[in-house]
Amino acid sequence: MSKRIEVDDDVYAHIAGHTQHIGESASDILRRLLNLPKGTAQPVLASAASQRRIFDVLNHADLAEQRSVVARFLHILAMLYRCHADDFSRVLQVRGRDRIYFAASENELAQAGNSTNPKQIPASPYWVITNNNTTRKKSMLTQVAKELGYSEADAEKIRDFL
Secondary structure: OOOOOOOOHHHHHHHHOOOOOOOOHHHHHHHHHOOOOOOOOOOOOHHHHOOOHHHHHHHHHHHOOOOHHHHHHHHHHHHHHHHHOOOHHHHOOOOOOOEEEHHHHHEEEEEOOOOOOEEOOOOOOOOOOOOHHHHHHHHHHHHHHHHOOOOOHHHHHHHOOO
């Protein structure tokens, strides 16, 4: 029988940060960290793990450590990639009127325009342009969230993390 508990964002981030494989439950992580014996609970199926949302892994403490808008932008994108790696290629469809925002290589973004200042999204194979203003970055985050299946309201919450 499982019980539900509430933990602070930083505690949850610590637990989630010790995940060793997709589908590992919080109970399994805590058992390992606390050296407790294995329980009788059924393992979390991969399909359930793929339902992980950015709100499960991103917290305000992590964002506060990011010193610039670009760093926060990249961190949010990295967390979106972490939660939606299988579907993240959809962000390649997020574009501006005259420019591409995301690519699979730095060179692709560099060739797509002047002064794009491409940066790799941490822990991902994707790149993003970073020389646009904060308003445009927020718009990009909103579009990315929608591409990844978030509701309008959740997309706005993700945008507001920036």
